[in-house]
Every structure is written in C-alpha cells, then in structure tokens.
Amino acid sequence: MGTTLIVAEIQNGAIREASYELAAFAQKIGHDVKSVVIGSGIGDQAEAFAAKGGGEVLTVDQDGVANYSVDAYAIAIKAAVEATSPDVVLVSNTPIGWDVAPRIAAAQDCAFVSDVFNYDDGAFVRRVFNGKLDARVTTSGDRVVATVQPGAVAAFEGSTSGSTKPLEVDLSGAAAKFVETRVAEAKGVDLSKAEIIVSGGRGVGDPEKFPEVIQPLADALGGAMGASRPVVDAGWLPHEYQVGSSGQIVAPKLYIAAGISGAIQHLVGMKGSNFVIAINKDGDAPIFEVADVGVVGDLFEVVPALTEAVKAAKG
Template identity: 45%
Template sequence: MTKTLVWVEHDGAAVKDATLSAITAASKLGEVHLLVAGQGVGAVADAAAKIAGVGKVHVADDAAYANGLAENVAPLVAGLMDSHDAFVAPATTSGKNIAPRVAALLDVMQVSEILSVEGPKTFTRPIYAGNAIATVESSDAKLVVTVRGTAFDKAAREGGSGTVEAVASTGDTGVTQFVGEEIAKSERPELTSAKIIVSGGRALGSAEKFEEVIVPLADKLGAGVGASRAAVDAGYVPNDYQVGQTGKIVAPEVYIAVGISGAIQHLAGMKDSKTIIAINKDEDAPIFQVADLGLVGDLFNLVPELTGKL
C-alpha cells in the first residue's frame, strides 16, 4: 500500500485546519502518516494521533524546527521519504515554502494545489487563475503534492488511534536564521476557516471608510474581514486580509463582496464560496456573474442600512 507522509502545520499547541484537509486528500492515496516537527510538540503529536484515518505520527522535537524554517524542515522530510511514497502538504504559505524544497531534494516535479485525486498519481489542479482545470499525471517515483484546502473536507479531529514515533533530527542547516515575527492578533475568525467573510474593495476609497463600512457589518455577523488586492495595495488594510490568487483561497458558507469589481485574480480566491453576495454600484461588474445575490447601488448607503437591520 502507498504510504503518504503529511506535514502537520501547527501553532505549537494545536493542529491547524488546513492540515485536516490535506489528510483527507492523502487518505485517497493510501496509508496516512503524519510529521510533527517543532520544539516541545508532544501535545500536538498526541492530538495528531487522534485524527481519524491516521496510522502513524512521526515526531521530530528539536530546537532546529522551533520556528518551522523550511530550510531545516525540508531535509528532515526528504530523509523520511525513503520509507514513504508521497509527501503531502497544505497549500498554505508554510506548506508552499517547504514542499518545493522537498521536491528539489528528491529531484522530482511537484504537483501544486490539487483539487481532487483521480488515481494513484493522477490529480486535477487549477490553471489560468482557476478558469481551467488541468488533469495531470506524475511519472516520478516519489510524489510531492500540495493541497488546496477548500477542495477537500476536513478530517475529523477525533476517532483515530495512530501510534506516535520519535524520529531523529537532521539539525540546523545554518542556511537561515530566525530573527523575529510580528503576528496580527484579531478576535475575528481567521479567513481560511471563517464561515462568513465580508470583503471590501478599492471603491471604499480609504482605510477610514473601510473601517467605518466593512468592520461593523463583519462584527454583526461574526465574520472574518477580507479585501481585494486593490484595497490592500492602496493601503486600506494589511496584506494578510487579501483574498485572491496572490492572497488567501477561501470557501466560506457566505462571502459578501463590497465594492469589489471581480477581477479574475480575486475570483480565483473566493468563487468556491457556498453563497456569494455582491454589493456594487456598477451593474455590469464581473462579480455579479458569480454572485448568488446581487445588490446594485451605493455601498456607502446600502451597507450601513444592512448593518442597521441586523
């Protein structure tokens, strides 16, 4: 049976949702093993072993992996690939940092952001900003795959009985050094796991108007806050709010696009949302072609009115 190694993305305390989707994808290839790398990650490993469908959890507990530096993690993964047929990682910022390095060390082609598993080495993946879906087949002996989380259901966090096994560290490569990090803290749900997202576009005109119009609606709905690339480039909000091909790929239950015209790169990041609601004064805006509900009018009047009625 094919043995698949899944890299576990975690925050030092809990397994992140993106990993659960990657596990579901990996289960379609064969037996699922997990890799938990970090420092003081015993609790994460125990939680990972309880995930449904997991057979074994490899734990690399070492200071070299404390900050998840891809240059240190990739050699660890490559070493474990002697006993595995495929490596799967979520297509997150971290996953997309580690997987190509693993592919390079193994001298194989990476299959990026798969949407489905069609066979032992056959997958579908988006091309042309999601406007076309390609079916690709790998001819390499080892597979390296990243998974678009919105395309797969999340594996259950409970129900599994995997065994935990320590693996030897490959140490610090000395190539890079962790200097520091600035993490944006918010009481709102994270975009990739939010059930409702309210996004604003360039039409809002300023950071002050974005805060005045978008944030109260999001607060009323308990929603995550997103933005188009144009809004981010204009400085209305930080980069981690960006939804789209060059931002975050989301698929919430409800996606509310306010003042967003619907450029291809933005649609690529949110068109899998269950229900899309668009508010825009331009009735010919491309966003209305994918919207389930559309409201044509001045967002500065409509959105406060909507917020007030909630």
C-alpha cells in the first residue's frame, strides 16, 4: 500500500475545512494517510486532525512558521516528505496551496497536477475549458503533488485513531521573513452576511451595466451585488464582490446568477445558497444544474423585468 501525505492548513486558529476535504479525498486514493500540520502552538489542531482523517500527523511546531512564508513552509513540507516518502502529496487549492505546492513538486522533481476535483480509477480528474470537459490525468514517476479544489468533495466525517509526532526542521535556510499582516479594509460590501445576492458575470459584458442592470435588482430585493471572477479580474468591480473559491464563500437565502456560466470555482462559492435562480442565454450552461429556477434568456431583458416586477410587488 502506498502513502498519501496531506498538507493541512490552519486558518483562524483551526484546521481549515478544505484540509478535512483532503482527508476525505485521500480515502478515495486508498493509501495509508499521513499529514503535516505547520505553525506555532498547533498541538490541539494537530490532535483534532489526527482524530478526523489525518492519520499519522507530523507537527512542525516552531516560531519560524508561526506565520505563513513560502520559503519556511516549503522547507517544512520537504522535511515531512522526506520523513514519510509519500506516493501522493495533497495540498488544497487555496492561496497558500497555489503558492507552495509547485515548490514542493519542484523540490522533489516530481509530477504536479493542479486543481483536481476527483480521483477515479488511478487518475486525477480536473475540469478544463470552463468546466465543459473533464481531463483524466495520470502521471509517471513514483511521486505526484496534487492540489485539490476546495468544495470538490465533502469534508471527512467520523472519527479515526490517528496520532501526532513532532518533526524538528532546520528553518535557517528560509530567506523570506514574515513582517506583518495587513487586513484590507472592507469597503461596503460584506457578501458573507447578505441574505440575498444578485451576481453578474462576464455575460454582463460592460462595467457600466453593473450599476445600471445588476445593482437595481439587488437594491429592489434589499440584497447585495456580487460578481464572478472575470468581472473582478477585468477591474469592473473590486475583489470583495467576487464569489467563488478565490473570492467569498456565501450562503444567502437567495442567489441570483446573471450571465454566469457556472464554473466549479464559482459554484464552490455559492453552492450553500438556499435558493438559486440562474439567468443565462445558453440553455446548456452548467449553472442550470445547480439552479432551483433557470431562465434561458437575455439578462438585459430578464433582469430589468424582474426588477420592475419586484418594485411593483412591493408597491
């Protein structure tokens, strides 16, 4: 039996949900499971992970990794890889994962597969062409580093009898030093608390159309406006409007997606919504698969009509 090494992450003092998803993902691979937890004063978190799918958990518990820096983490993970000789290293496809995972693969001179959502019959499966195709990826060599999309599988449930073991690592080779964390000031929208969200995607086509078409429906419903990533990448709206795996994870009572195709990274951010209405002119758009109500039509006709109807209903 081979070994899968999970690189667990700590966020706000606890093991991230995405790490418990890696524990479930590792079950699909079927190897012996080992993990590494990195930070300072992380004994409780490591114990918690060992008891819930983490297997034998190595702890790199040192001041030098109290805050994330790619150099120090890469050194710590390299030491964990050397201590466990894994066939597969699983990392979450989170900002830390994007940063550190390629370094792990480069240091091991091994295969790297990014952004997978499934493991099936010896192959990693990843979505390509905006979710229109699934690619089955197999690798050569005896080791592979894979990043797994948050939300791709349900988090590990149940309890396991894992163990924890300290791993001493020499971090003196880390060139980057942590200086400070500055949290960006929120500028008005806090989508995580909104009960109704109306999001616009690339289909809106023009930054001017967000205040003209999308925001009025959000206002009429007493909700907030959101967006897909291309909208933010294009600079049409600031990042705090972005819903998805690299934006905000939201769970409103009502989510309206207009001109959004429904890529996995967007769905990850809004799949906890209670009721989803999708408006898209392409009847085959994947967003319709998660919608409670789907409207196949031009958003520039449907959204203003909806806005008027809501206003009329409110009197």
